[in-house]
Amino acid sequence: MTGWRAGIAATCLVLALWQVVIWSTGVARFILPPPALAVQTIWESRALLAEHAVITMAEVLIGLALGAALGFISAISLVAWPTARALVRPILVFSQAVPVFALAPLLTLWLGFGLWSKITMALIIIYFPVTSSFFDALMRTNRDWIGLAKVMGASPARIMWHIRVPAALPGFASGLRLAAVYAPIGAIIGEWVGASKGLGYLMLLANGRAKTDLMFAALIVLAVLTILLHTAVNKVCEKTLDRPEGS
Amino acid sequence: MGHGAKSVNQPQRMTGSAAIDGTAIFSQLDLTLTPDSWTCLLGASGVGKSTVLRLFAGLAEGVTFTGDLSVPGRVAMMAQQDLLLPWLNVLDNVLVGARLRGDRPDKGRARDRLAQVGLADHADKFPSALSGGQRQRVALARTLMEDRAVVLLDEPFSALDALTRAQMQELTAELLSGHTVLLVTHDPNEAARLGQTILIMTPSGLVNVTAPTTPIPREISAPDVLRAQTDLFDQLRRPT
Ligand SMILES: Nc1ncnc2c1ncn2[C@@H]1O[C@H](COP(=O)(O)OP(=O)(O)OP(=O)(O)O)[C@@H](O)[C@H]1O
Numbered sequence: 001m002t003g004w005r006a007g008i009a010a011t012c013l014v015l016a017l018w019q020v021v022i023w024s025t026g027v028a029r030f031i032l033p034p035p036a037l038a039v040q041t042i043w044e045s046r047a048l049l050a051e052h053a054v055i056t057m058a059e060v061l062i063g064l065a066l067g068a069a070l071g072f073i074s075a076i077s078l079v080a081w082p083t084a085r086a087l088v089r090p091i092l093v094f095s096q097a098v099p100v101f102a103l104a105p106l107l108t109l110w111l112g113f114g115l116w117s118k119i120t121m122a123l124i125i126i127y128f129p130v131t132s133s134f135f136d137a138l139m140r141t142n143r144d145w146i147g148l149a150k151v152m153g154a155s156p157a158r159i160m161w162h163i164r165v166p167a168a169l170p171g172f173a174s175g176l177r178l179a180a181v182y183a184p185i186g187a188i189i190g191e192w193v194g195a196s197k198g199l200g201y202l203m204l205l206a207n208g209r210a211k212t213d214l215m216f217a218a219l220i221v222l223a224v225l226t227i228l229l230h231t232a233v234n235k236v237c238e239k240t241l242d243r244p245e246g247s
Numbered sequence: 248m249g250h251g252a253k254s255v256n257q258p259q260r261m262t263g264s265a266a267i268d269g270t271a272i273f274s275q276l277d278l279t280l281t282p283d284s285w286t287c288l289l290g291a292s293g294v295g296k297s298t299v300l301r302l303f304a305g306l307a308e309g310v311t312f313t314g315d316l317s318v319p320g321r322v323a324m325m326a327q328q329d330l331l332l333p334w335l336n337v338l339d340n341v342l343v344g345a346r347l348r349g350d351r352p353d354k355g356r357a358r359d360r361l362a363q364v365g366l367a368d369h370a371d372k373f374p375s376a377l378s379g380g381q382r383q384r385v386a387l388a389r390t391l392m393e394d395r396a397v398v399l400l401d402e403p404f405s406a407l408d409a410l411t412r413a414q415m416q417e418l419t420a421e422l423l424s425g426h427t428v429l430l431v432t433h434d435p436n437e438a439a440r441l442g443q444t445i446l447i448m449t450p451s452g453l454v455n456v457t458a459p460t461t462p463i464p465r466e467i468s469a470p471d472v473l474r475a476q477t478d479l480f481d482q483l484r485r486p487t
Pocket residue numbers: 267268272290291292293294295296297298299309
């Protein structure tokens with residue numbers, strides 16, 4: 001529970017700093033609304049915010065699930081087939097040199113203004129961390145376990161499924177934790193480039209109409225949802241994928 | 248315990264040389280494992296004992312072997328590290344061979360093996376909840392579960408305290424009697440207690456040391472054990 005308390009304390013600290021900045025600079029409220037106003041706007045526009053938050057979260061969750069599944073399968077395939085590894089790894093590394101932001105307009109062009117361009121954006125942004133952390137963990141399998149399994153007469157496929165994959169699940173979990181934080185970024189970028197729904201769209205809309213309080217409200221909702229998602233993923237990983245130290 | 252059809256009817260023999268990346272590990276080695284008896288292999292660190300064992304197990308990746316090797320069919324292996332899988336409980340660790348081959352796991356037999364090593368009450372625990380000696384007993388149960396005629400042991404007791412080691416030596420000798428066993432060890436006393444053939448590996452070949460003829464496991468302080476142990480010390484210290 002200390003983490004939980006620390007979170008609340010940190011939030012209060014940020015709110016206090018925010019308020020101090022406003023008092024000390026006297027900045028106009030359409031440039032930087034006071035925290036109380038942002039909170040009030042969250043309450044008053046709760047229906048609107050909820051409507052758009054549901055869309056964004058759907059994009060994030062579907063992108064996360066697909067990206068995790070794709071990363072899981074890719075990492076195993078790369079480990080199982082050295083030829084694929086030799087061919088695909090340079091491509092993967094090169095792909096990281098392309099700024100993902102630059103892809104967003106293309107995705108909107110190809111996949112349209114609906115959910116799929118945002119889901120794809122989230123998927124692309126999380127695919128690399130999930131794949132590479134699981135891949136690295138799969139490549140680090142204790143050679144003696146593999147030797148023992150061979151002596152016992154195991155096929156490569158069974159060694160993969162019964163030894164390498166379970167041994168590497170903690171590595172997959174660390175990829176998932178990163179993905180939980182990255183996926184919302186992907187979805188929001190997608191919404192900025194072209195959307196008619198979602199928190200990213202709402203932020204642009206509010207910005208255009210100088211409704212800074214609504215923009216901050218959307219931002220806060222997004223941040224809270226991202227933290228909740230990260231916490232949930234963390235809990236699931238702890239329960240199912242991680243192993244206690246010293247085992 | 249029997250291993251019926253899998254019984255060895257011809258000796259396991261290795262004659263030849265091995266190299267890794269062009270560097271010779273050993274040359275002109277001639278090693279025969281007497282069927283249904285314990286062969287102990289000693290020798291300086293790095294002389295190639297584990298390499299011999301890995302060759303018998305078909306695990307010597309990267310080792311170039313030239314010569315004759317009568318592959319003993321499927322073998323069972325146990326090493327210094329217990330190699331238990333931390334995500335499986337004790338019973339599933341004992342059953343891991345069947346799982347890896349896609350066979351139906353025989354839980355009843357696995358529980359019998361656990362009872363033989365005195366861990367019947369620990370079947371549901373995870374390896375992290377066991378002591379080093381208990382973990383090594385689980386590894387022994389897993390080895391017994393494989394039920395192979397030829398069993399390869401690479402310093403299986405060297406990480407244990409003296410008392411646990413003595414108990415494990417007795418238990419293993421008892422449960423693996425009638426198997427063809429190759430035991431790699433650094434401990435002259437262990438070789439004197441368990442060896443029916445005792446060999447020292449040197450860069451110039453194998454030296455046969457006379458082993459006691461009494462049944463194994465022998466008492467630690469039996470006169471013939473102490474004599475063989477002293478002999479072994481002398482031989483190991485002799486410059487080659
Ligand atoms: N992967 C490797 N690449 C190069 N040389 C190796 C490799 N593995 C082992 N060797 C060399 O092979 C030789 C034999 O190693 P091996 O493990 O068989 O020795 P050992 O007799 O079992 O030693 P110890 O008693 O310390 O276990 C050593 O000199 C070692 O340096």
